[in-house]
Amino acid sequence: MEYAERLQQMIDESENIVFFGGAGVSTESGIPDFRSVDGLYHTQYRFPPETILSHDFFLSHTQEFFAFYKAKMLQLGARPNMAHKKLAELEKEGKLKAVVTQNIDGLHQAAGSKNVLELHGSVHRNTCMDCGKRYTAEDILRSGEVPYCTCGGIIKPDVVLYGEMLSDDVMNRSVKAIAAADMLIVGGTSLVVYPAAGLIEYYGGNKLVLINKAPTGRDGRADLLIPGKIGEVLSKIK
Ligand code: NAD
Numbered sequence: 410m411e412y413a414e415r416l417q418q419m420i421d422e423s424e425n426i427v428f429f430g431g432a433g434v435s436t437e438s439g440i441p442d443f444r445s446v447d448g449l450y451h452t453q454y455r456f457p458p459e460t461i462l463s464h465d466f467f468l469s470h471t472q473e474f475f476a477f478y479k480a481k482m483l484q485l486g487a488r489p490n491m492a493h494k495k496l497a498e499l500e501k502e503g504k505l506k507a508v509v510t511q512n513i514d515g516l517h518q519a520a521g522s523k524n525v526l527e528l529h530g531s532v533h534r535n536t537c538m539d540c541g542k543r544y545t546a547e548d549i550l551r552s553g554e555v556p557y558c559t560c561g562g563i564i565k566p567d568v569v570l571y572g573e574m575l576s577d578d579v580m581n582r583s584v585k586a587i588a589a590a591d592m593l594i595v596g597g598t599s600l601v602v603y604p605a606a607g608l609i610e611y612y613g614g615n616k617l618v619l620i621n622k623a624p625t626g627r628d629g630r631a632d633l634l635i636p637g638k639i640g641e642v643l644s645k646i647k
């Protein structure tokens with residue numbers, strides 16, 4: 410496969426690689442994304458996912474939020490796929506410096522990645538809104554319709570809902586990592602969710618690789634465009 414050879418060559422020539430990804434990185438682990446045909450936009454819920462996963466909806470329809478969240482976002486049996494694993498390997502070899510992700514599933518860490526910048530938080534951190542007590546994702550899954558703290562407060566997942574601010578610290582570290590990168594691999598993201606999608610503008614080099622199943626609005630910006638499944642593509646890298 411000629412794409413893979415070109416990608417391999419670019420990786421071989423680089424020593425400060427940053428990966429920036431989204432929901433498409435985890436579809437090969439069985440977690441649905443939003444915008445694919447089998448994605449969450451095409452399922453039978455009363456509201457689109459971005460309405461349900463919004464700050465206002467969380468406050469006004471807490472029970473419905475958790476029904477969707479537990480059924481669709483909490484996929485605790487999912488295992489890292491070849492994309493997560495290869496990125497962890499590249500970090501171990503010292504070539505890859507950071508994974509910047511829009512995902513909240515924790516699969517990069519499960520694969521062994523250390524420097525993971527989680528722009529949208531993680532299902533694995535959950536905090537009581539009243540007393541600040543911390544809970545695991547398993548606690549949330551095991552709870553009743555709405556997870557309550559021992560103090561009676563509602564436990565909120567530390568995920569960035571639509572209408573909420575991203576962490577300045579994570580955003581700044583992501584900008585820094587991408588600006589310093591000699592190679593940026595972008596994959597499994599429709600690049601429509603801002604401000605995360607704007608991060609690729611901070612890359613100034615000439616090795617921007619875009620690996621995505623469907624076309625994106627930024628395809629023209631890529632130095633190497635690979636229309637394919639990211640796990641399959643990265644599994645060909647040595
Ligand atoms: P998106 O659903 O908007 O886009 C996913 C993109 O990935 C699509 O363009 C699709 O064609 C592509 N894709 C799907 N499977 C692929 C594969 N195997 N290989 C290559 N490309 C593939 O997702 P987004 O851009 O990340 O934005 C949606 C938001 O939803 C994000 O903010 C994210 O936090 C959240 N989300 C997270 C998860 C998760 O944590 N796993 C799952 C769903 C949604």
Ligand code: ZN
Pocket residue numbers: 537538539540541542558559560561562
């Ligand atoms: Zn509490």
